[in-house]
Amino acid sequence: MRGAVRAAARRGFEHLEALAARAKRDGIALYLAARDRRVSWAVRAFAVLVAAYVLSPIDLIPDFIPVIGFLDELILLPLLVAVIVRFVDPAVMAELRAEAARRAERPTSLLGAAIIVGVWTILAGLAVWVLWPRAA
Numbered sequence: 474m475r476g477a478v479r480a481a482a483r484r485g486f487e488h489l490e491a492l493a494a495r496a497k498r499d500g501i502a503l504y505l506a507a508r509d510r511r512v513s514w515a516v517r518a519f520a521v522l523v524a525a526y527v528l529s530p531i532d533l534i535p536d537f538i539p540v541i542g543f544l545d546e547l548i549l550l551p552l553l554v555a556v557i558v559r560f561v562d563p564a565v566m567a568e569l570r571a572e573a574a575r576r577a578e579r580p581t582s583l584l585g586a587a588i589i590v591g592v593w594t595i596l597a598g599l600a601v602w603v604l605w606p607r608a609a
Contacts, residue, residue: 489547499554500527501573506561509569516560523553529585533592
């Protein structure tokens with residue numbers, strides 16, 4: 474019984490890892506979609522934010538935090554990528570994925586890094602503001 478539960482958990486985790494890997498791969502395609510004129514401006518704007526985060530070297534939730542650190546890769550990224558992919562024409566998305574596969578280098582996103590650093594700075598500032606002792 475214990476082995477069956479362990480095997481099921483392993484299969485579930487492998488499935489989540491595959492989804493996260495696909496989301497990372499689609500990050501480059503989202504970067505390309507954000508620059509493609511055939512994609513609507515609203516989808517392109519959202520794609521810029523998601524692609525910047527996917528390609529950013531900095532995570533919103535750092536990976537060194539046990540369990541929670543991988544939540545953005547396992548849940549948040551596949552969900553955001555799936556939302557954008559649903560709004561892009563399938564033929565255009567297939568073309569963008571093919572172009573992303575042809576690119577050997579993984580582009581880095583300075584915008585993504587800046588956004589994540591900004592979010593962490595705001596959160597740190599809010600924590601200091603909330604926790605700072607006030608004069609009585």
